[in-house]
């Protein structure tokens with residue numbers, strides 16, 4: 075029997091690097107590897123890019139097929155600021171997408187250009203998550219480190235460059251920086267934030283290689299390395315996502331997005347108008363508090379994450395890390411509506427509801443911002459680590475009122491990267507590869523009646539909590 079040809083896809087996400095070795099023809103996952111990262115828990119959210127590089131080598135080697143791979147691609151957590159010196163070494167740990175210390179710098183950027191003009195030019199109104207806000211934070215707060223910078227990379231660019239030696243990125247991940255437009259990097263924005271365009275990577279065309287492997291570590295020298303992309307764009311590829319099909323991803327971040335025909339330009343800032351990795355658009359809303367926040371509340375309550383109880387009047391806004399949707403970077407977690415008969419199980423269910431609420435409320439905005447239909451009968455595709463959880467699945471069905479499809483494939487970001495790598499070998503588009511592989515297949519859970527009462531209770535608490543969510547008890551980094 076002929077030995078199947080192999081490609082490798084990598085997901086360098088917030089908590090870990092995950093790698094899959096995939097059969098080029100069959101799409102079968104032949105081997106998987108995983109290596110954890112560390113994220114700082116103090117004043118902000120930081121991670122050492124050199125650890126991501128070692129984790130990549132470990133995860134790729136653990137697939138057991140690295141020496142046979144014919145191509146590779148790296149997808150990564152979006153937005154993070156990787157600031158390198160003239161020797162290519164990080165001047166400090168990377169500032170991650172969920173580090174809200176850059177909220178004042180984001181607000182100043184919005185004040186400078188106006189929300190409408192940001193949305194028109196870059197597709198998005200910057201929040202603390204965006205790379206541009208993080209770069210402004212670094213210049214203001216750590217000028218000595220900023221003075222040593224000779225290159226700025228996103229997490230996936232940094233890893234692609236370590237593999238190939240080429241300074242390359244793709245339009246999907248670049249669209250989360252705050253300085254990318256469909257015409258290229260915006261020179262007025264770069265001048266305003268005092269960033270030399272020579273420090274930025276070249277934006278590689280979809281479907282082309284960033285370079286070839288330089289030949290150390292587990293991969294063979296000379297195999298092509300695809301451009302890679304941001305993790306949400308990669309999951310869209312990994313699902314072979316058709317236009318207008320909504321996806322809800324439950325990981326460290328919660329995201330809701332679709333592939334869209336028109337370029338989103340939402341001046342309210344709820345919907346980020348990202349580019350996808352192929353030439354289209356990826357309107358997306360993102361929360362900072364998703365699986366990690368709910369797991370934290372479960373452990374505080376001393377309960378297993380599945381030990382929820384329906385009913386009760388409690389509302390939990392689980393904004394442990396501040397929040398991005400709604401844009402409340404100073405917010406902390408809030409509980410409301412407790413009675414004598416409120417149980418720990420009710421509180422845990424309320425935490426799931428509070429985490430899912432903002433994503434599901436943003437879902438219609440995401441679809442319409444991209445010119446797609448908000449037809450509630452279209453199944454919602456549920457992915458990310460949380461999609462495996464029964465309590466998450468039921469919460470999403472109750473609060474969306476939509477049928478929910480849960481793909482059997484676990485690592486859709488890494489699969490999307492693998493599909494990009496496969497495209498380099500076969501000449502196919504990455505989404506066509508994923509459709510051929512059947513990666514989106516999985517059970518369809520029928521719609522449940524929409525729990526409008528719970529949705530209204532959360533909306534009311536959010537509205538009335540106003541001032542409490544704008545002040546900052548124990549705000550990380552506030553000194």
Ligand SMILES: Nc1ncnc2c1ncn2[C@@H]1O[C@H](COP(=O)(O)OP(=O)(O)O)[C@@H](O)[C@H]1O
Nearest residue numbers: 087088089090325326365366458459460462463
């Ligand atoms: N069986 C499960 N049920 C519910 N949640 C789960 C399960 N397995 C993993 N998770 C959650 O998934 C999260 C990791 O998801 P993942 O999408 O891999 O995150 P990231 O890409 O941000 O690193 C963990 O925080 C954990 O809470």
Ligand SMILES: O=C(CO)[C@@H](O)[C@H](O)COP(=O)(O)O
Nearest residue numbers: 087088151152171325326327
């Ligand atoms: O900031 C965003 C999207 O805009 C996040 O979705 C990050 O891309 C991190 O993703 P995970 O590590 O949670 O998958």
